[in-house]
Amino acid sequence: MTLEIVGISVLWLFLFGYLIIASIDFGAGFFNAYSLLTGRQHILTNIIQRYLSPVWEVTNVFLVFFFVGVVGFFPKTAFYYGTTLLVPASIAIILLAIRGSYYAFETYGSRGHKGYSFMYGIAGLFIPASLSIVLTISEGGFVSMVDGQPVLDYWELFTNPLTWSIVVLSIAAVLYISAVFLTWYADKAKDAKATSLMRKYALLWSLPLIITAIGIMVELRQHNAEHYGRMLDFWWLFAISAVMYVGTVWLIWKRKKYGLALSLLIGQFALAFFAYGISHYPYLLYPHLTLYDGFTNPTMAVALIIAFIAGLGLLIPSLYLLLKLFLFNKDYVRGKKDNHA
């Protein structure tokens, strides 16, 4: 394994972590707002707040880790993506900021203002949409070099069906991941009503998810034949992922083993996400930037990797403690204890 591969694997792994936990968070916010609208708030709010409250900040750090790490390992990405992403990334930041702060404001300040909850819920869907634009741009065809500077063609970007399919996929994935997780969590909390409601949502969103996923493959074939070809090389990874998808849906349908369903879901996304990433290799931005031109110097790379290993040594036990206290603690999950400051 070369240093380049180690670097990108680490970053991709954390991005995957962000994808999962942020999806749970974003989706939960949306379901919360939606249930307010339909007057079923009492069913969900408790479950959602119990899970989200202690962990929202940690979720955000996963994202920070990713973008700081990318610039560390691949400084040239700052030049290519930094210049072109000014508008979409700024919009994502503003939405993240509104969402993160209002969450804290509402939870700890004035509970129950409806306006906040709606803003919060809607922002949670726009964020994945605006972040997913980065993946679209990375497929190439939207950035051209003018006087040695990368320039993004917005017209091309916003009229391309690929863009919109990826946006829809990101939203469907958020809602599906979140619904499956919350089904499991509500079941653990022995909250039958919430379980059955979340189960319905999970099943509802499983279909749009798979349709858009397949649609994107088809569009990619036209848009970036090289990438499509490499994806076919890894067809078996996508195939296992699809089997896992079927497994999750089946278990949820049969109201069985929600824990296993959740594991399968994570496996499904992990395989698809990594298969996508591997087939993207070696490009960071088609066709301008590859892993190899963009890489930092070897000294820095080694230093970063050492720092990363040391950091993990600190992080894993701490994360374990967090999960043990809040995710796997029966009394906490069932709401028997509330020890908030």
Add this chain to the structure above:
Amino acid sequence: MGNEESVFFSRVLTELTLSFHIIYATIGVGVPLMIMIAQWVGIKKNDEHYILLARRIARGFVITVAVGVVTGTAIGLQLSLLWPNFMQLAGNVIALPLFLETFAFFFEAIFLGIYLYTWDRFENQKKHLLLLIPVAIGASASAVFITIVNAFMNAPQGFDILNGELINIQPLVAMLNPAMPTKVAHVLVTAYMTTAFVLASIAAFRLLKGSNHIYHKKSLFLMLKLGLIFGIAAAIIGDFSGKYLAAYQPEKLAAAEWHFETEKGAPLVLLGILDGEEVKYAFKIPYALSILAHGSPATEVTGLNDFPQDEIPPLYIHYLFDGMVMIGMFLVFISFVYVIGKIRKWKFISSRWFRWIVVMGGPLAILAIEFGWWLAEVGRQPWILKGFMRTAEGATTSNNVDIMLILFSGLYLILGIGSVVVLRRMFRNNPVEQELEDRHAEKGGDFT
């Protein structure tokens, strides 16, 4: 929009974001330590007031952390969005502390979540206090790492440039640059100091607004004691910062002091206005600049006329420097008077006018933080990486920075107002007296 405009708006947006973030970041660095001290005193003295103090600060902290985190995320991304050329270079040399900082965030965020949600969950209060240690370490470590990055921008080292290529890169040498020791120490200590004065100012305000509860008096005394200690430390380290500047960034010091001619036994200029090169209406403290710069009255201080004209920073930083130092002296003075007054039982320290002065202390300390950063950053101009890259070369070429500036201004306005409103409501709806009563009622029944 041409390149010049993107540079201009990138600067304004960076200034805006950092100036806003730094308020919440400073509080975020200082508060965990203050909670820790309050809770520790409470456990040691077995005094529920201090424990409640810790708990109430922790509750307010949730709000300021939230704004700190979201604005920090904004500045973190903006560095790449607005200064892509700089980050491409910096990424090669100084990425390590930035990367380490994310681990500090992780560490802090995880334990803060645990700490906040485990009040009264442990039989032994001390165990709960232990959870705060990683929070305080994480918060201070993130300040240390980011300040190292900033120190690197002021005194870059740990790499060579040969034919436009970076060679001989040494990440640790880059981190251990000459600006690092004073900068890191000064930033940390002023963060603790500022937080102490902000909390003292809240206590004094409550006392003025009718509540005469002993809880607020204890809080006030504790915070002013801490403020005094950290204030003195800040002044001492500030003096070292001056010596660092004299050695490595003499143009910044000379501009901050309106010191034009290189001379021995240079005086320190306070306030005044500038007429050409002539300083008018200023207070001059003889020899003080030589002492600040080199530690002895006879030494020589380089003046502005010995630098190339296009490498001199804007001269208005003089007022920023004066503002910061005067606020620092003033805060040390009032906390000193209060602490002595408390021991010697002077009456006037409990008078309304004195309390109003203490109330002013919090906002003034924050103002001093802003002055200090503007001094440090504007004083580095025209460089973004001193001696290697000018600010204009580091900026983005994108044309939409002005619109982003408007959007972010709106965002900060909302966040600023929102956080103040929420904090006020949070404490007004749950006054100390009420909370103490509730806790006593609760304790009567069960002991868990």
